[in-house]
Each structure stands twice: as C-alpha cells, then as structure tokens.
Amino acid sequence: MTSSLVQSVDWLTIAPPTLTAVVALVVLVADLFVPPERKRLLGWTAIGGLTAALALLVPLRAGDRETFCLTADTQVAACSYTADRFTVVIQLLVLGGALLTALLSVSETREKLPAGEYWFLLLSSAAGAALLPASRDLATLVVALEVASLPAFALVGLKRGDRMSGEAALKFFLSSVTATAVTLLGVSFVYAATGTLHLTEIAQRLDDVPGQLQTLAEAGVALTLVGFAFKTAAVPFHFWVPDTYVGAPLPVAAYLSVVGKAVGFTGLILVTVVAFPSYADVWGPALAVLAAVTMTAGNVAALRQVSTRAWSAVRLLAWSSVAQAGYLLVPIAAAAYSSDDQIGATVAYALMYAVVNLGAFAVVALVARTHPRNRLADYRGLYAASPAAALALGFFLLNLAGLPPGIIGLFAKVTVFSAAVDAGLGWLAVIMGLNVVIGLYYYLRWTALLFRTPEGAPVRHRASAPVTLAIGLTAATAVVLSGYPQFALRFAATALF
Numbered sequence: 001m002t003s004s005l006v007q008s009v010d011w012l013t014i015a016p017p018t019l020t021a022v023v024a025l026v027v028l029v030a031d032l033f034v035p036p037e038r039k040r041l042l043g044w045t046a047i048g049g050l051t052a053a054l055a056l057l058v059p060l061r062a063g064d065r066e067t068f069c070l071t072a073d074t075q076v077a078a079c080s081y082t083a084d085r086f087t088v089v090i091q092l093l094v095l096g097g098a099l100l101t102a103l104l105s106v107s108e109t110r111e112k113l114p115a116g117e118y119w120f121l122l123l124s125s126a127a128g129a130a131l132l133p134a135s136r137d138l139a140t141l142v143v144a145l146e147v148a149s150l151p152a153f154a155l156v157g158l159k160r161g162d163r164m165s166g167e168a169a170l171k172f173f174l175s176s177v178t179a180t181a182v183t184l185l186g187v188s189f190v191y192a193a194t195g196t197l198h199l200t201e202i203a204q205r206l207d208d209v210p211g212q213l214q215t216l217a218e219a220g221v222a223l224t225l226v227g228f229a230f231k232t233a234a235v236p237f238h239f240w241v242p243d244t245y246v247g248a249p250l251p252v253a254a255y256l257s258v259v260g261k262a263v264g265f266t267g268l269i270l271v272t273v274v275a276f277p278s279y280a281d282v283w284g285p286a287l288a289v290l291a292a293v294t295m296t297a298g299n300v301a302a303l304r305q306v307s308t309r310a311w312s313a314v315r316l317l318a319w320s321s322v323a324q325a326g327y328l329l330v331p332i333a334a335a336a337y338s339s340d341d342q343i344g345a346t347v348a349y350a351l352m353y354a355v356v357n358l359g360a361f362a363v364v365a366l367v368a369r370t371h372p373r374n375r376l377a378d379y380r381g382l383y384a385a386s387p388a389a390a391l392a393l394g395f396f397l398l399n400l401a402g403l404p405p406g407i408i409g410l411f412a413k414v415t416v417f418s419a420a421v422d423a424g425l426g427w428l429a430v431i432m433g434l435n436v437v438i439g440l441y442y443y444l445r446w447t448a449l450l451f452r453t454p455e456g457a458p459v460r461h462r463a464s465a466p467v468t469l470a471i472g473l474t475a476a477t478a479v480v481l482s483g484y485p486q487f488a489l490r491f492a493a494t495a496l497f
Contacts, residue, residue: 012056012059013066013083017130020130021124023046023053024120046119050099050126053095054099067081078198078201079136081140082134086133091130094129096354097262098129102119103466104467104470113158117154118155121151125148126148128147129262131148145180145263158249179227193216193217194206194209199271202275207278221282225271232328246318254358262350272332288333298319302323309375313375314364320439328349328353330420331419334425342419349415352481356474358474359396362467377449379393380455396474398443401443407483408481408485413436417429
C-alpha cells in the first residue's frame, strides 16, 4: 500500500497568511464599487484583516503543527509548511509590522495615494512575508519571497508623477530581480546536486554528495546565500536602500525597513541553519565578514548625514537600517561556530528593532506633514511644539543606540555581543563594539536636537488618530519591554527549530 503524496490541508495552520491574502482580494474587488468618499473603509478593512490574522496566531502558539507533507509518517515526513515556534514569532513580527504600517498609511491613502491599489499591494506583500517563515522547501521559500517582494516594488513607485518615487522603484526592482535570478540559479544547482527541494532532506543529502557533483553543490550554496544577502541589504548589496527609502511613501519605507528586512533574514536563517548546516565552515566566515562590513558601512554613512540636507532624517534611518542589518547577521554567523541556539539572539534583536524603528518612522511621518523635506534640522525644538512626539522619538532613538532608558535596546545588543563572544568570534565582537560607539554619536545628536531651543515660533504638528495610535502602541510596547526585557529574550529564545 502506497501512501498519499500530499496530506489533507490543515487550514488552521495556514490561516494567518491565507486570511491576509483573502482580505487583499476583498479590498481589490471592493475598490471597484466603493465610492471615492468612502474609500477610507478599505483601509479599515485592511487593518481589521491584519488584526484578525494576528489573532489567528494564538491557536498556533504551541508551535507543533505542519501541513503539505509528503508522507503520513510523521517520523520521516518532509513538510512544505511548518508552524513551529520560529514561524509563529516571525509571523507575529511581520503581521504586527504590517498592521502598524497600515495605521501610518490611512492618512496617506486619503490624501496622496490610490487607496484600492495601495491596500491590495500592502496586504499581498504581508501575506507573502507571513508565508515565508513557514516555508520548508526551496520552491515555497522562493515563491513566498517573491510574493512579498513584487508588490513592494509597486508600493515604492505608487506616488504618481513623482520622479524620485519612480527612480526609487526602478532601483529597488533591478536589485531585487538580480537577487532573485541569483537565488534561483543557486536553488537549481542545489536541487541538481541533491535531488530534493525540502530543507531537511537537503541537509541530509549534502553530507553525501557524489564527488562529481561537489562543485555544483558548493556553487549552489554560495549563489543562494548571495541572493539572500541582496534581500537583507548587506554590503555590498545595499546600494538601493537610501534612495528607495527617500523616494517611497514614508509608510512604505517603514514597512521595508522592518518587514522587508525580516523577510530577508528569515530566508537566510532557513537556508543556512536548516538546509546548509554541513557547509557551516563556508557560510559562517562569509556571514561574519558581511556582518562586520555591513555594520561599519551603515554607521559611517549615517554619521556623515548633513542636518540641513533634504530628506536627511529618512536617509539617516535608511543607513541606520543597514547598520542594524550588520548586527542582525552576527548571531547567524555565530550559529556556524556554536549551535542553533544563537538564532534566538537574532530574533530578539529583530523584535526590538521592529518596534522602535516603526515608532521612529511614525514620528517622522508626523513631522513630515508640516516639514515635507524632512531634514534633521526640522526636528530642532520638537519638544516645544509636540512634547509627547519628541519624548517618544527620543526614546526610540535611545533604544536603537542601546542606551538607558532604552533597556530593551541595550539588552538586545548585549545578547548579540554575547553570541559573538560565545562562538569565539572575538574580533567580530570588537568591531561591533566600535560600531555601537559610532552609532551613539548620530543617535544622540538627533536626540539632542529634539530638546534644543527652536528657531522661531514652535510649529504644532497635528497628528491623525491612526498615526497617534501607531506612536502610542510602539512607545507602550518599547516601554513594557524595557521594563521587562527578559520577556522578549525568553520569547525569542523559544524560536528555535
């Protein structure tokens, strides 16, 4: 008796990304019939859908479900979709980030952007991003990566008639298409060498690749890693980041800085730790060098931002995100030298970064309403005009710098630093320490501007209710995590395979 090639679908397991995709289709169709004066309902529908998708993670919190498996024997099953704890934590980050982006976008879609197209693209990208951490075969992984990426190209270029938006979308598109081509070539080589696409089976078969296919397997591993390095904005594949963030609508830049980065790092973790552990002696040193170069390039570029230059605030956050990518790479590289436990440090850091970076972008979106050129100099005296916004932004920047009272930022950096030391990567820990010091300068410089005496009369910044809610949610979460950082660290430590 032969077993079925495909099991029945466990709908609860795949519910979060499925619901997000269904709501995207509902919004797209509803846009055809909703009159212009009621288009805001599309935004609230999207927000409701993302909230419901987050709620569907609660039944999955045990992390013991899987579906789309090849055999009925769970001892040897190779499954394409796994809702383990790693998946649930990353889906929480991705869908939560998309929800906060949606809150920031309500005013934008009412005034500047086409509502129907925007909400459909955002939800489609979020659905792909939520699918990716559950992917356990290379085909599903690549499809999820592209479902998350392709709508993002259109989101970046959605400001019609804006030359910078079009250029940003083109740069983002060309770099991502190149990354996809390289990734697909690497995946095809890995499949040719192992005869399977499932990550766990690849890990087993790479240990015993025939001699004549050894070079092919090594080339496949290398090309796959290069492709995902593009997605994470690691140096030298980072050149698209500043111009894309400046040209994109601010909520989209916030989305790319958190959800886009989470997608790239999740894919990188899956292919390195799950699929290619036998090649740890290759990808471990490569990722360690990438981490060092990326954090250094990002911090030095952020340090050089001129406060009076147009869009310097967004550019600083863009280069800061490159530097943060370097920190996120450290525990993945460390996993090659010690154990998979190091991945928890990357997840903990990603959770901290997602909360405070989205909060910083929320305040930037608020200031942009009265200062559309968004220079760092525009933040001088923000405390006199909007005390709550200034205090929130200052707190977010201190978290990114890793300074009290931003305790969760400090704990996250210490966790990443410890991962490097425990793995014997002392040189990388030293480079990270130097980069943290560089970061302190430009984060504190921006924070100090908030409390200086303003030039002229203070300009009041009127925030819409959704933007106020986004700032409040991120600030409250950051405060709670700073008061009890062990919660985030323990939560992330459970995100292991």
